[in-house]
Amino acid sequence: MSHPTPPCRYEADVPLHSRAYYGIGGRARxxxxxxxxxxxADLVRWNRGEGLRLAVQGSGSNTxxxxxxxxxxxxxxEGMQRIWRTGPLELFVExxxxxxxxxxxxxxxxxxxxxWLYRLxxxxxxxxxxxxxxxxxxISAVTAGVFVLSPSGTLTFLQPEEVFHGYKETSLMHIPGIVLGVLLRFGGFGTPEEIEARMQGHLGERLQKHHFDFPSCGSVFRNNYDAGRPCGRIFEELGFKGASEGGAAVSPHHANFIFNEKDATAADVLRLAGRMRAAALEHEGIQLQLELECIGxxxxxxxxxxxVAFDVDRDDSGYGWSGILDGPGMAEAEGARSGSFPRVLLRGPLTGYPGREMAFPSGIEVRLEQLMPLAHAAIACDRPFIRWSTSSPLPEGFMATPENGPDADGFMDRLWEYGASELFIGGGNGPYLxxxxxxxxxxxxxxFEGPRRRTPGQERPSGExxxxxxxxxxxxxxxxxxxxxxLLGPFIEPEKGGGGVLPFQCCASSCEGSPGLLPWWNEAPDPPDFHRPERFFRVMLD
Known part of the structure; x- marks a missing residue:
C-alpha cells in the first residue's frame, strides 16, 4: 500500500514545539x-482527497x-515571502x-x-x-485588499470592508480560508532617518516590557474596551503577575503575557488562561476573548x-478540534454553503510581474466563473460553461491601434502585441488553449500542442x-x-474521488508591453513568458 505524498516540499513527523514561539506541541504527520x-491550491486539493485535517501556521508567534x-x-x-512594489506607495506582499x-x-x-511592524x-x-x-x-488602515484561498482551491480578492470588522476582528477568523497575499497602501513618504528612529523606538519599548524574556505568544487575551483599561492592567490588579500553572507562568512585567517558563504543556497554558478569564468575569463582569490561536x-x-470555538471529536466527545481549516466532513458542509452557480473560481486584480516593479497598470481585475455544475455541463455540452471577464478603470491600457485591423468578427492574430487580457487553459505535458x-x-x-507550438492548421488562426x-x-x-x-472538456483533468480540475492562468500585456499575472508566480521567468503550462493554477470544478 502506497503512502500519501504531499505535492510540494514537505517534512514528515515534525515536532511542532520546534515551530512555535511557545515551544509547545505534539508532532505533525x-x-x-x-x-x-x-x-x-494543489496542496489543499490533495489534502482534501486524502481526508486529512488541515491547519495553517504563520511563524508560530500567536499559536x-x-x-x-x-x-x-x-x-x-514560509516559502512565500516575496515583496514587490506595485505603486509609488503600494506593496504586494506574500x-x-x-x-x-x-x-x-x-x-x-x-x-x-x-x-510599527518592526519586530512585531x-x-x-x-x-x-x-x-x-x-x-x-x-493593519486594516494600510490594507487595500487580501487574496484568500478557500479549502476547495478557489482564489478571491477581498476588499478591506469584506475583511476588517473592528478591533482585532476580521471575517477571516470565522470562515475557512488561507491568506496568500496582501496589497498594502501607505499614506506618504519619510526620510530614512525619521523612519529608522521610529522603528528603533518601538523596539526599545518592546525590550523595556520584556517581551522576549521567555517563550510566549505575547498578549493572551484581546483587550475589552468596555472595561476602560487594558487586560494587562486588569490582571495585575487581580494579582496574576507571577501566577503559575505547571510550567506556565504569568509574566512579572506584563500580566497579559503567559510564559513557558519550564517545560509547560498546552494544558498548563489553557488552565492558567482559564483561571484568568474566570477571574475577570467574576470581579470585573467582562467576558474576555482569547487572542491566542489554538490548533489541534x-x-x-x-x-x-x-x-475557544471547537468541533467535538467524533471518536471522543471529551475532546474538541480547534483551528482546523479543513478535514473530514467539512467539504460536505462547504459544498452545502457554496452550491449555487455561477461559482467564482478566481477573482482579483492582476498583480504585475515579479521583478518588474510598478510596470503594470493597477486596478485591472479578472474573474473566472463556473456557470453550471460539471455533471450538467457534460450533458449540455454546447451551453456556456465557463465565463472569463476582465474589467479595467483604464481601458486605454489595452487600446493601442493595430496597423492591420481585425477580421469582421473582431478576430485578430498577435493581439498581444497591442495590449490584451489573456487566458490560458490546459497544459501539463499536453495541449492547451x-x-x-x-x-x-x-x-x-x-x-497549442506544447509550449508555443501551434496546432497544425492554426498557423494562421481564424475565428470561424x-x-x-x-x-x-x-x-x-x-x-x-x-x-x-x-470546447473545454478535453482539458479538464479527472480528480481522485470524482469531479475534475481545470488548469488555467490569467495574465495580460498592456499596450506598453508590461506584463501582469493572476495568480502570481514564484521565480517568474525573465523575459516574461506566459507559455509555461507547468506553472498554471488548478482549481476543482463542482
Missing amino acids: FMVFPSSPAEC LFADDDFQGTVLSL AGAENTAVAQELLRLGISGGE PGRIGGTVRMNARCFGGE RFPVELLQRCG EFEASPSGQWLAIR HWRDRVVVEFGDGHFGMTFTYG
Whole structure:
C-alpha cells in the first residue's frame, strides 16, 4: 500500500514545539511548504482527497499547538515571502513575509506608516487575519485588499470592508480560508532617518516590557474596551503577575503575557488562561476573548473555560478540534454553503510581474466563473460553461491601434502585441488553449500542442474555427468570453474521488508591453513568458 505524498516540499513527523514561539506541541504527520498560489491550491486539493485535517501556521508567534500529535497536515507559508512594489506607495506582499521584513522594505523605499511592524512577531498573513495593531498602527488602515484561498482551491480578492470588522476582528477568523497575499497602501513618504528612529523606538519599548524574556505568544487575551483599561492592567490588579500553572507562568512585567517558563504543556497554558478569564468575569463582569490561536485536539473542558470555538471529536466527545481549516466532513458542509452557480473560481486584480516593479497598470481585475455544475455541463455540452471577464478603470491600457485591423468578427492574430487580457487553459505535458480579448471587442483564440507550438492548421488562426464554442462579450467596462463544455472538456483533468480540475492562468500585456499575472508566480521567468503550462493554477470544478 502506497503512502500519501504531499505535492510540494514537505517534512514528515515534525515536532511542532520546534515551530512555535511557545515551544509547545505534539508532532505533525506532515508539514508542507508551498512556494506559490498554484502549489497551495494543489496542496489543499490533495489534502482534501486524502481526508486529512488541515491547519495553517504563520511563524508560530500567536499559536498554541495541542499536546497531542496532529494526524494531519500543517501548512507553513514560509516559502512565500516575496515583496514587490506595485505603486509609488503600494506593496504586494506574500502572506509568509515577516512583519519585520515588510518594515525594512518600507524603510528602504522611504515609505512611512509601517514602522510599527518592526519586530512585531509574526508574518503579514497572520497580522491581517487578526487585524493586528500596536504603537498606534493597525493593519486594516494600510490594507487595500487580501487574496484568500478557500479549502476547495478557489482564489478571491477581498476588499478591506469584506475583511476588517473592528478591533482585532476580521471575517477571516470565522470562515475557512488561507491568506496568500496582501496589497498594502501607505499614506506618504519619510526620510530614512525619521523612519529608522521610529522603528528603533518601538523596539526599545518592546525590550523595556520584556517581551522576549521567555517563550510566549505575547498578549493572551484581546483587550475589552468596555472595561476602560487594558487586560494587562486588569490582571495585575487581580494579582496574576507571577501566577503559575505547571510550567506556565504569568509574566512579572506584563500580566497579559503567559510564559513557558519550564517545560509547560498546552494544558498548563489553557488552565492558567482559564483561571484568568474566570477571574475577570467574576470581579470585573467582562467576558474576555482569547487572542491566542489554538490548533489541534484539546480537552473540551479547557476550550470552554477559555471561550475557544471547537468541533467535538467524533471518536471522543471529551475532546474538541480547534483551528482546523479543513478535514473530514467539512467539504460536505462547504459544498452545502457554496452550491449555487455561477461559482467564482478566481477573482482579483492582476498583480504585475515579479521583478518588474510598478510596470503594470493597477486596478485591472479578472474573474473566472463556473456557470453550471460539471455533471450538467457534460450533458449540455454546447451551453456556456465557463465565463472569463476582465474589467479595467483604464481601458486605454489595452487600446493601442493595430496597423492591420481585425477580421469582421473582431478576430485578430498577435493581439498581444497591442495590449490584451489573456487566458490560458490546459497544459501539463499536453495541449492547451490561449484566449485574448480587448475592451474594443477584438479577440483571439489559438490551440497549442506544447509550449508555443501551434496546432497544425492554426498557423494562421481564424475565428470561424471557434464558432458556437466561444462567445465574445464586452461593454460597460468589462470584456471577455464564455466557453462551452464541449470546447473545454478535453482539458479538464479527472480528480481522485470524482469531479475534475481545470488548469488555467490569467495574465495580460498592456499596450506598453508590461506584463501582469493572476495568480502570481514564484521565480517568474525573465523575459516574461506566459507559455509555461507547468506553472498554471488548478482549481476543482463542482
